[in-house]
Amino acid sequence: MKEALMRRIALSIFAAATGLFLSVSAHAQEKTLTVYTYESFVSDWGPGPKVKEAFEKTCACKVDFVGVADGVALLTRLKLEGENTDADIALGLDTNLISEAKATGLFEPHGLDISAVKVPGNYSDDTFIPYDYGHFAVVYDTKVMKNPPRSLKELVDGDPSQKIAIEDPRTSTPGLGLLLWMKSVYGDQAPEAWAKLKNRVLTVTPGWSEAYGLFTKGEVPMVFSYTTSPAYHMVEEKTDRYQAASFSEGHYIQIEVGGMLKGSSDKDLARQFLKFMISPEFQDVIPTTNWMMPAAETSEPLPEAFGKLVQPKKTFLMGSDEIAKNRQAWIDEWLTAMSRN
Numbered sequence: 001m002k003e004a005l006m007r008r009i010a011l012s013i014f015a016a017a018t019g020l021f022l023s024v025s026a027h028a029q030e031k032t033l034t035v036y037t038y039e040s041f042v043s044d045w046g047p048g049p050k051v052k053e054a055f056e057k058t059c060a061c062k063v064d065f066v067g068v069a070d071g072v073a074l075l076t077r078l079k080l081e082g083e084n085t086d087a088d089i090a091l092g093l094d095t096n097l098i099s100e101a102k103a104t105g106l107f108e109p110h111g112l113d114i115s116a117v118k119v120p121g122n123y124s125d126d127t128f129i130p131y132d133y134g135h136f137a138v139v140y141d142t143k144v145m146k147n148p149p150r151s152l153k154e155l156v157d158g159d160p161s162q163k164i165a166i167e168d169p170r171t172s173t174p175g176l177g178l179l180l181w182m183k184s185v186y187g188d189q190a191p192e193a194w195a196k197l198k199n200r201v202l203t204v205t206p207g208w209s210e211a212y213g214l215f216t217k218g219e220v221p222m223v224f225s226y227t228t229s230p231a232y233h234m235v236e237e238k239t240d241r242y243q244a245a246s247f248s249e250g251h252y253i254q255i256e257v258g259g260m261l262k263g264s265s266d267k268d269l270a271r272q273f274l275k276f277m278i279s280p281e282f283q284d285v286i287p288t289t290n291w292m293m294p295a296a297e298t299s300e301p302l303p304e305a306f307g308k309l310v311q312p313k314k315t316f317l318m319g320s321d322e323i324a325k326n327r328q329a330w331i332d333e334w335l336t337a338m339s340r341n
Contacts, residue, residue: 031061033269036074037091039067040209040290047289054281059272070207071173071256075101078261082106088264089273091131094173095255096180098128099320100327108262110271116278116296119255120315128257131277132292134226135251135312136177137244138164144221148245152185155247156197163202164222165211169331172207173254178224179330180323181252184316190330194337204338216242227251227310232291234305250314256292 033055042048042065052063068074071092078085078101085106093101101107109126117123119130138155140148145162149155155164167175186193202220205211215223227244234240258277260270276282280299286292287302294302 031059031266031269032064033059033061033088033266033273034064034066034086035089035091035273036066036068036077036085036087038070038074039207041065041092042067043209045289047285050285050289051282054285055273055276058276059269061269063273069209070167070171070175071097072169072176073171073207076171078106079104083263085261085263087261088266088270089258089260091258091277092173093128093257093259094177095123095128095130095257095320096173096176096318096323097320098125098257099324101259102127103324106261106263107259108264108267110260110274112271112275114278118297119295120253121317123255125257128259129274129278130255130257130295131282132286132290132295133253133255134228134292135253135310135315136174136181137225137227137229137247137251137310138222139215139225139229139242139244140222141215141218142241142243144218148222148243149247150245151248152181153249155200156193158200160199162200162222163220164200164224165203165205165214165220166201166224167208167211168204168206169334172205173256174208174211174224174226175204176327177252177254179334180318181316183330184252184318185249191333191337194334195340198338198340201338226254226292227312228291228293228306231287231303231305231309234308235288235303240308244310246310246312248313250316251310251312252316253312255295255317 040046048065055063068077071094074092075097107127114129117130119133149158166178169175169179182190182193211223212225214220230243233242258274264270278296280297283294283296283298284300286294
């Protein structure tokens with residue numbers, strides 16, 4: 001009887017040990033995909049949580065999002081980390097940064113069919129895949145401003161007492177977008193235009209989230225954002241208080257992209273994510289969490305609010321090679337103009 005009891009105890013210990021081994025082994029074999037992106041993407045209200053949940057159901061893996069302030073800051077971090085980066089995917093660069101990103105030698109062509117992507121200008125690239133887009137705009141508070149600027153010239157030359165929050169082009173893709181928009185319209189006269197606009201700038205923030213937070217708290221009547229931003233307030237807050245100003249010259253576009261790092265520890269998994277990125281499951285999440293336009297087909301129609309947004313009459317978009325060549329010089333112009341007394 002004692003021997004039988006001892007055998008049962010031994011078997012129980014063996015079973016428990018085996019179960020623990022299998023559990024540990026399974027955990028050890030779980031794949032992890034590390035995605036560098038910007039903070040608003042991974043926030044509770046951003047696309048990150050839903051994207052993570054949806055992709056993990058398909059990949060038998062764990063998605064680890066690493067957030068930085070903004071898209072330009074993302075490229076800066078990758079440059080600093082170099083080949084030692086933990087990132088498998090960079091999500092949140094835009095077409096303005098592509099040439100500079102490729103020049104790092106850190107990215108690898110995706111080798112995927114991206115015919116599903118449909119963005120203005122039919123942008124296509126062998127390394128970076130668009131996942132959303134939006135036109136930059138000045139968003140204003142209709143309760144405070146009855147006559148918002150209707151052109152970039154009116155913004156530059158307008159009443160200095162009506163302030164705007166903008167983003168830093170050194171760290172932020174919207175900030176870079178404004179820099180390029182100003183250069184597209186003013187050309188060699190951009191430094192003079194910046195010197196005038198400086199009088200209307202309440203503050204320059206590192207990223208979009210900080211600037212938009214100041215705006216929604218009522219600390220500034222205008223913010224540099226997107227034509228799609230008012231859709232958030234219409235859908236989530238049931239208000240049309242915040243609107244984007246339609247500019248007569250046209251609007252600069254941002255096309256956001258994702259790319260695979262050459263040093264990825266699991267390139268098949270990275271490609272799987274990039275393919276998922278342009279699927280309806282991912283694209284359905286974008287309009288009402290990232291508040292941008294989807295870059296590929298969705299399974300559901302866009303909310304009605306998107307039909308009420310500003311439709312730019314002209315789209316500005318510089319080539320990424322030109323930007324890579326001149327970005328630092330244009331930033332230096334901006335710094336000089338903004339530091340003048």
